[in-house]
Amino acid sequence: MPVTHRQTPPGIARPRGKAPIALIAILAVVAIAVVLFFVLRGGGGGAAAKLASAHIPAEAEFVGGVDVQGVLGSEMLKSMMADKGVSLETVTAELAKHGIKLEDIKTVAFGATLGSGDVPRQFVAVGQGTFDGSALKAAIEGAKLAEAAATEGMAMPLTFDQIEVIDPQTVVMGTADFVKKSLGIASGAEQSIDTRPELKDLRAAIDQGASLWMAGPVPEGVGALGALGMMGGGGLGKPTHFAISANVGADIKVRVAIHFASGDAGAVASKVGQLLSFASAMAKGPEADVLSSLDISGSGQVLTASVTLSKAFIAEAAKKGGGGFGLPF
Numbered sequence: 242m243p244v245t246h247r248q249t250p251p252g253i254a255r256p257r258g259k260a261p262i263a264l265i266a267i268l269a270v271v272a273i274a275v276v277l278f279f280v281l282r283g284g285g286g287g288a289a290a291k292l293a294s295a296h297i298p299a300e301a302e303f304v305g306g307v308d309v310q311g312v313l314g315s316e317m318l319k320s321m322m323a324d325k326g327v328s329l330e331t332v333t334a335e336l337a338k339h340g341i342k343l344e345d346i347k348t349v350a351f352g353a354t355l356g357s358g359d360v361p362r363q364f365v366a367v368g369q370g371t372f373d374g375s376a377l378k379a380a381i382e383g384a385k386l387a388e389a390a391a392t393e394g395m396a397m398p399l400t401f402d403q404i405e406v407i408d409p410q411t412v413v414m415g416t417a418d419f420v421k422k423s424l425g426i427a428s429g430a431e432q433s434i435d436t437r438p439e440l441k442d443l444r445a446a447i448d449q450g451a452s453l454w455m456a457g458p459v460p461e462g463v464g465a466l467g468a469l470g471m472m473g474g475g476g477l478g479k480p481t482h483f484a485i486s487a488n489v490g491a492d493i494k495v496r497v498a499i500h501f502a503s504g505d506a507g508a509v510a511s512k513v514g515q516l517l518s519f520a521s522a523m524a525k526g527p528e529a530d531v532l533s534s535l536d537i538s539g540s541g542q543v544l545t546a547s548v549t550l551s552k553a554f555i556a557e558a559a560k561k562g563g564g565g566f567g568l569p570f
Contacts, residue, residue: 288347289306294434297350297352298365299436302355307452313343317493317552368411374408374412446543453487454485458481476504477509483498495550527551531554535547
């Protein structure tokens with residue numbers, strides 16, 4: 242049975258002094274960094290999960306989706322963009338100049354494999370909405386030409402080779418090979434991302450109906466999460482794959498599932514739950530609110546955590562580079 246732990250159990254003494262923050266190990270990079278990346282640069286929804294199943298090829302290492310209007314309408318995104326001196330209205334107006342209307346794009350699903358420098362080597366994105374597919378294709382191709390002219394033909398990190406209309410309200414774009422594979426899923430010539438067993442259970446453990454979600458191999462540099470095994474006595478090996486979902490509103494409700502190469506995630510969850518109670522006693526400010534919302538469980542080799550991240554917590558973590566909260570990045 243899964244082992245679940247929340248904050249301080251009744252009757253447990255709370256020690257003084259600096260307590261270990263279990264949250265940091267659980268959410269390091271895999272949660273906060275990924276959430277920040279998605280919120281600020283793009284990135285879910287129940288419709289996106291269906292879109293991914295239908296159009297993202299099995300060769301993709303990473304898969305994810307975005308409820309575009311849900312994210313764009315969130316106060317969190319608008320506030321964070323404002324903090325960076327960026328106006329959503331300005332971005333919307335600039336895209337409109339090229340005939341791309343953000344309000345017409347409802348859902349996006351994407352898949353990718355990474356090359357050097359964490360830049361996508363192959364990628365595909367599928368958009369669905371109330372737009373006219375042919376008109377959107379022409380607008381995106383026009384915007385691409387304008388970008389090429391503005392950059393004097395300089396290669397861009399996320400440039401795409403091909404865009405195709407699947408039906409009047411669905412378009413697919415990306416590198417040519419992935420677009421071809423995406424189009425071949427409907428006929429049975431290609432397999433979809435749903436056939437990747439290492440991602441199936443992890444995707445089921447998060448909320449694919451959230452504003453945004455993603456699943457894939459654990460990024461390099463997150464191997465320190467394996468130290469949770471020593472912390473909890475569960476002998477967790479190297480983290481191999483993760484999935485994360487985030488509901489973006491006035492705050493960000495995050496759910497993370499991490500698969501480890503070996504060990505007993507339930508035993509680790511039990512130990513970390515005890516450490517969490519100590520950490521909660523000493524935490525103050527935004528960190529205290531985050532710790533009080535943290536829910537940790539484990540089953541087999543999968544460790545799951547859910548937490549609510551306030552705007553204040555994210556802003557402080559980003560500003561201090563994690564230093565103020567002990568974040569290892």
